[in-house]
Amino acid sequence: MEVSVNIPDFSRRSLLRGAGAAGAGLSVGALGAGEAAAASPAAATSAEAPPRKGRTMVDTPFERHRTVRVGLVGLGQRGGSMIDLYLALEGVRVVALCDPVREKAERAAKKVTDAGQPAPALYTSGEEDYAALCARGDVDFVYVATPWDFHFEMARTALREGKHVGVECPLALRVDELWELVDLSERQRRHCMQLENCAYGRNEMRVLRMAHEGLFGDLLHGAGAYLHDLRELMFDPDYYEGPWRRRWHTKLRGDLYPNHGFGPIAGYFDVNRGDRAVRISTFGSPALGLAAYREENMPPGHESWKESYIESDMSISLVQTAQGRLIRLEHDVSNPHPYDRLNVLAGTKGVFEDYPPRIYLEPEMSGDEWGDFDKYADRDHWLWKEHADPPGGHGGMDYVMLFRLMQCMRLGLVPDFDVYDAATWSSPVPLSHASIKAHGAPQEIPDFTRGEWRKKRDGLDSEQPDDPQG
Template sequence: MDEQTPRPPSRRTVLRSTAGAAGAGLGIGALGDRTAVAAPTTAPTAAPEAVTTPKRRGATMAGVPFEGRATVRVGIVGLGNRGSSMINNFLALPWVRVVALCDPVRTKVERASTSVVSAGQPAPALYAHGEDDYENLCARTDVDFVYVATPWDGHFPIARTAMLNGKHVGVECPAAMELAELWELVDLSEQTRRHCMQLENCCYGRNEMRVLRMAHAGKFGELLHGAGAYNHDLRDLLFSPTYYEGPWRRLWHTRLRGDLYPNHGFGPVAGYMDLNRGDRALTISSFATPALGLAEYRAARVPSGDPSWKETYVTGDRTISLLQTAKGRLIRLEHDVSTPHPYSRINSLGGTRGIFEDYPARIYLEPDHKDDQWGDFGAYAAEFDHWLWKEHANPPGGHGGMDYIMVYRLMQCLQLGLPPDFDVYDAATWTAPLPLSHASIKAQGAPQEIPDFTRGAWLGARAGVDSAKPS
């Protein structure tokens, strides 16, 4: 086990821990003590330690198209809040069939099956026989694509199993929790010739896609810096006895000190800067505040007999990371889910000709704007909105329609035999700040090298989310 990213108990253990305070105390208290902050015995290094890139075990998956098919057959693993909310996006597409559903909670599987049948599709196969029944779903011969929306520690083993069974797989954030797991996903994708994608819906937000096209059109001049975040007050949900199936998400705050959820902020900025497509992230330096917010919320809102009182929180209330790219650009990432503030992903991009900042959306570009007055970002919609948003002006689904746009585009690529907009190298890169921020914070902000998961392929330009509309 890599000391930098201590592994949590399995979801099975997490679910059992809700049965009583004793089990929670044994599982959580010990890990909390083990990850307590201690002063380093040596001064942090001035430069990151060189990372050895493993030898490629298969051909690159960059730019590799899917096999075209008339009907895309989907299996869904994980039917909690996220998984159950995404089913209707798949069912809205006439060339997609949901053929199998899996979750250890049978009532969730049955409820999702009702949605499938109500949409006019045949009843899907149901897998609800314990934590490992996803293996049987992945072994089916009538599944083309596996969608994974389980607790985080399930993402890697399920994605791994899907690829080994010849299935393309899309995983909710984050892709995995350890660098070694990210490398294994890369290797497996190359060896099996199956795509493994981080399903980063924020890359498909209307604002994000407009900024992307403007950046590629040169409206910002030479790009210099960007910022992204997941600043979202989740205290009510983290302590809710019903929102999550057990306390699995809150438990991560007892184990890792870094940015637990970098993908929503990093993915869009990575697209603006063409990371893995002409530039790449080289290093990350991370810093964290004390971890006070969850304990303070617990003291004010949670009864003294609740099992959560056995927990010791170590994740800083706000983490800030600075990444540098091969072209010298800077990216700032933030994470804060345990203090009160309005929702923000920051979503900022700056260059030699101006800057965009979101929440609220505002822009300042030369020669369009002057006198230190922000301009109207909406004025650029007609020229720079992505074709997906022009074709689907009022998309259904959650998060302002970006969920539907993401599913539509991915299923379109599968049907038409196109390369996906992002691939396993993006999944690994966007998730790497999770374990590396933890390592950097433990080393008092010492920079950590971000691996080149593409093994040199980043030097070549290629398409990404800024796609051309298929003919």
């Protein structure tokens, strides 16, 4: 079934010519009215898998690395903090840094030398200097923490240069781009991964273990979300250092950030490991929140007054799997709301709901009272038993995610997630937009595994290595 997904493709070169470095890493300027009007639509996409051009990456291990040599692209809000965690990991060396704002690269380089490592190479000479970093012979893994519009090009460049690559959410914004990264990963025999940190949250990993132990019975439905009031940050030039994230609300109507909700639920349901996400239907509310915030807080003449917001304040998607299970995804960053990822899992024997965490399981519980989730701490994933008080932000999940990824690279293990998971978790970005435009009509989610999803295999619910140090 052909699905026309008309998603604007911002001119990357015109974006990069704009104001200073974006908060997520690279320079991003404002699109003028003429540029926005000239943005070209995405190519038509198909749910049918194109012929495979390489070999499957399913169950493909990393080659062993005594030391994992990392190059970081983007040193803003995210990259500038994640470098601290790379430097805290054993057997990891930061060898190269890239950001067009040299001061940011130098600040990050000082962290490297302060940690006792050799001074890294710096790439700060223009908007495409990341390509030179990717071409280095002494880089094993490229980490991309830049504005979303550059994720695809940077991941593609890293793969073409024979590097493993990890990308912050989302992997790419178009279905054809997702397919290209799948094909490149298979041809180059290099992993391309969505760095979905929320899948490594303590609660998420405990629920994962409990689900796979059968405590919830046969699994029926789950829910995940990104409900996060970002209004102040999206209008703050010192946080994102440019309007790049706010400007996406002038271009897309659907779920701009599905990964944090989708990734954990996909783990519970063994998506791509015995089940598959088949189709998605999305409905969206009016787009009122950002305009209302602008009315109350932005002075006359502010650049945002030229913007027309179309992104649904709340988008609600229903994803159905091959086994008939349901996944509900919600996205709202434009209205007052305490931070919430929902994180709901229900089966024939009980249900878990997060924010706050609470559980109800039969036969241990009865009546109308929720149970105490803390009583199930003995079922924590081994990663959280080994790292009970991890450093870093987001409750330690960033560190746990990077520790496990670097461990897999050092020991030559199959990673917990792969390019097929990355493509699946990011596919709601374009497909939810298409569904809303079609009044909620279902959109087929491609089988990025090309049939390999039927094979049961390990994922986030991994076993602890016998020799974790190799």
